[in-house]
Amino acid sequence: MAEEEDDFEPSGGMRPFWSGNITFGLVSVPVGLYSATRTGGFALKMIGPDEAPVHRRYVCSEDGEVLDQDDIVRGYEIEKGKFIVVTDEELEAIEPRKSREIDLQLFVDRQEIDPIYFNRAYFLVPASGTNKAYRLLAEVMEKKDQAGIATFVMRGKEYLVAIIAENGILRAETLRFADEIRKPADVDLPEPAKPPAAMVKKFEEQIAKRAKKLDLHEFLDERTERLEKLVAKKEKQKGAIVQAPVEEREEEGQGGEVVDLLAILSKSLGGTKKPARKAPAKKKAATTTTKKKTKRAASR
Amino acid sequence: MAARAMWKGVVNVGTASVPVKLYSAIVSHGIHFRLLHKTDKAPVKQQLVSAETDEPIEYADVRKAFPIARGRMVLLEKEELEELEPEESRDIDVTRFVDPADVDHRLYERPYYLGPDGNMKLYFAAVAALEKKKKEGIARWVMRDREYVGALRVENGYLMLITMRHAEEIIAADALKPPGGRELQAREVKMAEQLIESLHGPFDPTQYHDQYRERVMELIEMKVKGKKPKVVKFRAKKVKDDQLADALEASLVKTKRKAHG
Numbered sequence: 001m002a003e004e005e006d007d008f009e010p011s012g013g014m015r016p017f018w019s020g021n022i023t024f025g026l027v028s029v030p031v032g033l034y035s036a037t038r039t040g041g042f043a044l045k046m047i048g049p050d051e052a053p054v055h056r057r058y059v060c061s062e063d064g065e066v067l068d069q070d071d072i073v074r075g076y077e078i079e080k081g082k083f084i085v086v087t088d089e090e091l092e093a094i095e096p097r098k099s100r101e102i103d104l105q106l107f108v109d110r111q112e113i114d115p116i117y118f119n120r121a122y123f124l125v126p127a128s129g130t131n132k133a134y135r136l137l138a139e140v141m142e143k144k145d146q147a148g149i150a151t152f153v154m155r156g157k158e159y160l161v162a163i164i165a166e167n168g169i170l171r172a173e174t175l176r177f178a179d180e181i182r183k184p185a186d187v188d189l190p191e192p193a194k195p196p197a198a199m200v201k202k203f204e205e206q207i208a209k210r211a212k213k214l215d216l217h218e219f220l221d222e223r224t225e226r227l228e229k230l231v232a233k234k235e236k237q238k239g240a241i242v243q244a245p246v247e248e249r250e251e252e253g254q255g256g257e258v259v260d261l262l263a264i265l266s267k268s269l270g271g272t273k274k275p276a277r278k279a280p281a282k283k284k285a286a287t288t289t290t291k292k293k294t295k296r297a298a299s300r
Numbered sequence: 301m302a303a304r305a306m307w308k309g310v311v312n313v314g315t316a317s318v319p320v321k322l323y324s325a326i327v328s329h330g331i332h333f334r335l336l337h338k339t340d341k342a343p344v345k346q347q348l349v350s351a352e353t354d355e356p357i358e359y360a361d362v363r364k365a366f367p368i369a370r371g372r373m374v375l376l377e378k379e380e381l382e383e384l385e386p387e388e389s390r391d392i393d394v395t396r397f398v399d400p401a402d403v404d405h406r407l408y409e410r411p412y413y414l415g416p417d418g419n420m421k422l423y424f425a426a427v428a429a430l431e432k433k434k435k436e437g438i439a440r441w442v443m444r445d446r447e448y449v450g451a452l453r454v455e456n457g458y459l460m461l462i463t464m465r466h467a468e469e470i471i472a473a474d475a476l477k478p479p480g481g482r483e484l485q486a487r488e489v490k491m492a493e494q495l496i497e498s499l500h501g502p503f504d505p506t507q508y509h510d511q512y513r514e515r516v517m518e519l520i521e522m523k524v525k526g527k528k529p530k531v532v533k534f535r536a537k538k539v540k541d542d543q544l545a546d547a548l549e550a551s552l553v554k555t556k557r558k559a560h561g
Contacts, residue, residue, distance in 0.1 A: 027547045027551060037471070044364040054349070055351050056348060062342035067337060072337065077332075086523070094515045107496045116411045131481055167474050168479070177510050179510075181325060182324070183456070184456050187325075187413050188303070192424055192457050195425035200428045209314060210313070210397050212397070215396070216467040219449055223384060230380060240374050241375075269478060
């Protein structure tokens with residue numbers, strides 16, 4: 001994904017990322033789409049020499065003028081320093097007719113999708129009071145272990161997507177296009193050579209010795225843990241605390257998003273899972289979820 | 301043009317190890333736009349300013365702080381943050397081998413090919429052993445000042461390392477309660493099953509192209525020539541709960557007709 005996304009709208013908040021219909025046959029399922037992965041890590045704030053927060057703003061590289069959103073357009077560089085301006089309206093106008101639909105014209109066995117295709121996961125929640133078609137699709141897909149395949153446009157990009165049902169909840173998982181994945185020949189990997197049997201055996205023995213169950217504790221964010229320890233230590237020190245004005249934008253920061261996400265999702269799904277409703281602290285919510293998964297994995 | 305290796309390391313599996321080169325398995329075709337000043341079409345740049353005085357600030361003078369509560373932050377010194385950085389290393393340590401089916405695919409983030417760095421026999425011995433054991437290694441390594449957890453797999457006869465997300469980044473499916481309602485009717489379930497079966501087929505990723513990207517490129521080319529793009533509108537449709545069975549039935553008739561016609 002492009003990192004320098006020309007996206008002015010803040011993400012997060014109460015609204016779904018995308019809303020539209022999933023269709024299979026003549027059946028439409030109105031849904032809203034919410035991120036199913038949280039932004040990892042932590043966001044450190046920038047502080048100036050005067051201990052005031054630091055803001056970013058856009059200025060013109062030519063005349064140094066400070067620019068608002070209204071002063072900015074997007075351009076495609078056709079040759080060095082020469083740009084063609086493309087407006088939001090123009091991009092919207094060429095979105096395909098069914099840009100509000102994820103039309104499932106194909107169902108495949110879930111295991112058939114190679115993991116290297118999966119990119120990002122989103123939860124789909126029923127958008128209107130009617131959820132029967134949603135539940136029907138989720139139940140049947142899960143039972144048959146099927147994934148629905150479609151393409152759709154979201155936020156100005158075309159996505160290949162697999163719709164997957166788990167625990168009665170539908171997810172849209174964006175897939176990479178085949179031409180985005182290199183083949184071994186593209187990276188100049190050598191022709192396979194036959195290895196000596198003794199060498200293979202040695203690897204096999206080492207693998208066998210380490211065959212274990214998956215442990216999600218190995219997937220914890222240790223860097224964030226180290227940072228939190230440092231912060232806890234410094235919190236007690238005099239002079240390390242900076243007062244910062246509470247800004248609107250901060251509320252949409254990464255920390256807040258996590259709590260909101262679970263709360264929004266459970267509310268939209270009509271569930272009453274208490275931990276999510278109460279919107280617990282980020283840390284707590286994360287570990288509860290992790291432990292649960294670990295336990296489940298271990299009991300297999 | 302063949303892609304170049306971006307990093308070199310050594311995969312360690314207990315007492316066995318393989319020197320490897322790492323290559324990105326992903327190539328991005330995204331269209332890259334620049335932000336421009338509307339009036340003079342000059343590129344915009346970002347500037348850091350003090351929220352209090354609006355005075356520009358150099359990046360070198362910026363300090364980092366961690367928000368602990370509304371409006372309260374802990375200042376962190378550069379040296380303190382540097383101490384948190386992992387130690388540099390070339391080791392890709394495989395800590396365990398798991399059943400690939402046990403890994404939630406949402407943990408996978410970005411795939412990299414590993415190629416042999418010198419010893420070909422060792423490399424292909426590792427490939428052969430992994431293939432035979434039908435396992436996937438869970439590896440840890442530090443690359444460019446970042447710690448990674450990843451899956452060591454075999455892809456098309458070569459080693460592949462897929463970086464994985466932290467456990468905290470994934471919302472478990474069972475953390476949420478599925479939407480409820482009146483029980484589904486057996487007839488509807490049956491028809492939905494038939495409909496999905498009739499739409500079943502093999503997954504062929506090469507069939508799909510980023511057509512929207514192609515359209516955006518066409519738009520840009522039209523604009524270069526000074527032409528105007530055409531506008532197409534979208535219309536939504538909805539099916540009410542009481543019409544669900546009818547819609548399923550009609551869909552089945554339609555897909556059957558397609559199959560026979």
